[in-house]
Each structure stands twice: as structure tokens, then as C-alpha cells.
Amino acid sequence: MPRCTVIANWKMHGTQTQARDLARAVRRLVGNRFRAAEVVLAPPFTSLETVRRALAGSRLRLAAQNLYWQPHGAFTGEVSADMLRDAGCSHVIVGHSERRRLFGETNRDVGRKLGAALEASLKPILCVGETLEERRRGDTHRTLSAQLTGALKGVPKSVIESLTVAYEPVWAIGTGRHATPAQVAETHGWIRRALARRFGTASGRAIPIVYGGSVNPDNAAELARVTEVDGVLVGGASLDHQSFAAIVKVFSTEFSTATGKTRTTDK
Numbered sequence: 001m002p003r004c005t006v007i008a009n010w011k012m013h014g015t016q017t018q019a020r021d022l023a024r025a026v027r028r029l030v031g032n033r034f035r036a037a038e039v040v041l042a043p044p045f046t047s048l049e050t051v052r053r054a055l056a057g058s059r060l061r062l063a064a065q066n067l068y069w070q071p072h073g074a075f076t077g078e079v080s081a082d083m084l085r086d087a088g089c090s091h092v093i094v095g096h097s098e099r100r101r102l103f104g105e106t107n108r109d110v111g112r113k114l115g116a117a118l119e120a121s122l123k124p125i126l127c128v129g130e131t132l133e134e135r136r137r138g139d140t141h142r143t144l145s146a147q148l149t150g151a152l153k154g155v156p157k158s159v160i161e162s163l164t165v166a167y168e169p170v171w172a173i174g175t176g177r178h179a180t181p182a183q184v185a186e187t188h189g190w191i192r193r194a195l196a197r198r199f200g201t202a203s204g205r206a207i208p209i210v211y212g213g214s215v216n217p218d219n220a221a222e223l224a225r226v227t228e229v230d231g232v233l234v235g236g237a238s239l240d241h242q243s244f245a246a247i248v249k250v251f252s253t254e255f256s257t258a259t260g261k262t263r264t265t266d267k
């Protein structure tokens with residue numbers, strides 16, 4: 001039973017051939033080892049089928065990076081939750097800050113997407129996070145609160161066991177500057193309490209909260225040790241199979257040793 005989650009977000013990188021090679025390389029390195037970590041790869045839409053084939057028969061899971069909330073229709077350029085299920089996805093990233101910032105996704109849009117994903121039995125990875133300006137102004141909690149409320153409005157308690165929350169401070173994404181363990185601990189703790197208020201203590205506790213933003217093999221261990229960190233969402237470093245596998249190893253080790261951490265659900 002995996003006790004933490006390590007997700008690769010490849011963003012808009014790679015041809016199908018490159019995606020196939022990268023997925024095969026990750027499978028070779030991770031394969032059946034490091035079993036305390038659930039490992040999820042999120043390639044671009046065009047490589048979903050290629051990566052699905054590369055991962056077939058393994059325990060590695062497939063995610064999409066986005067979806068649209070309508071089931072079908074005249075929505076040029078969009079892809080529905082059922083289409084992603086059909087393509088072999090078990091997970092989908094929802095509300096990534098790049099989608100919010102560059103493509104104008106609102107908290108309401110994110111909520112609809114999350115609802116559509118849950119409806120189709122896809123496991124949503126809900127991204128939340130503040131900008132540097134919001135953090136400097138002391139508005140981090142206010143931003144996170146609006147993002148969580150918008151996304152989780154109307155979500156019944158019965159389906160939240162498939163939800164993962166990813167805390168990705170915008171200022172840490174792609175900058176080489178990750179949030180400090182103290183910042184991550186404080187913010188994850190706050191998110192945890194917000195989830196407990198929304199869904200009750202036990203359910204709120206059971207929702208994994210992963211961290212994203214400049215995670216690499218050098219900082220993975222200090223992040224893995226932070227209480228309330230249940231895994232990571234990795235961008236740049238996931239494009240290199242050795243870096244990504246090293247991060248998976250760190251997390252799996254931290255979560256499986258007798259002296260290592262227990263997951264939130266075990267507490």
C-alpha cells in the first residue's frame with residue numbers, strides 16, 4: 001500500500017518518442033521498487049496513449065494535466081473526463097497555477113473541473129498556491145482559502161478519498177527556489193485544518209497534501225521529512241529519469257523505514 005505520492009508533471013515538453021523513452025526509463029528505474037510511493041506520470045495529451053503503453057502492466061499510473069468539465073459537445077480544443085478515462089488516465093491535475101495565470105482559469109472553473117473528474121472516477125490532483133506578492137502582503141491564507149472553497153464547493157464527502165491537494169507556491173515553480181521546510185509545514189498544516197473544517201477531522205486528515213515547486217533530488221529529503229507532506233509534484237526535475245527516480249527513492253525510503261514518517265492517515 002503506497003503511503004506517499006510522487007507525481008511527474010511534464011508540462012508542454014516532448015514528442016511522443018521522447019515521452020515513450022522517458023516513461024520506459026522511469027519504469028526501468030522505479031518499476032517494482034520503492035513501493036511506499038505511488039508514482040504518477042502526467043505527459044502532454046498527445047503522449048497519453050504512448051505513455052499508457054509504456055507503463056502497461058506496471059504499478060505506475062497515468063495522469064492528464066487538464067480537462068474540461070463538459071462531457072462532450074462543441075468545445076473545440078477541449079478534452080473531457082470520460083475521454084481521459086478512456087485514454088487510460090487514473091488521475092488528472094486540476095487548477096495548476098499556469099492554467100490559472102496564463103489561461104484565465106477561475107476558482108469556479110477549477111471547481112467544475114474537479115467535479116467532472118470525480119464524477120468520472122478520475123482522481124483529481126487539485127493545485128493551490130499563492131503568488132509572491134500575496135505572500136508578501138500576508139494574503140497567503142486568504143488566497144488558499146478562496147481556491148479551496150471554490151474548488152471543493154459541492155464536493156460530497158463520499159468521494160474525497162480520491163482527492164489529492166498539491167500546494168504549489170507560484171513563486172517556487174520553475175525558479176529553483178523551493179519553499180523552506182518551515183513554510184511548507186506551516187502552509188500544509190493550515191490546508192489540513194481547512195480540509196478538516198470542510199469535511200470533518202477524519203476525512204480532512206485522510207486527504208494527501210503534496211508539495212510542488214522546484215523539487216529536486218537535493219532538496220527532496222528535507223521536504224519528505226516535513227510533517228504533513230504526503231508527497232511531491234515535480235516539474236523540471238521529472239524530465240530527467242534519474243532525477244525523478246532519485247526523488248521517488250527518497251520519498252519511498254522516508255515513508256517506509258521504521259524510524260521514518262507515518263502518513264497523515266496513519267496518525
Ligand code: 13P
Nearest residue numbers: 009173174213214235236
Ligand atoms: P518545477 O518543479 O519545475 O518548479 O514545477 C513545479 C510544478 O509546477 C509542478 O506542477
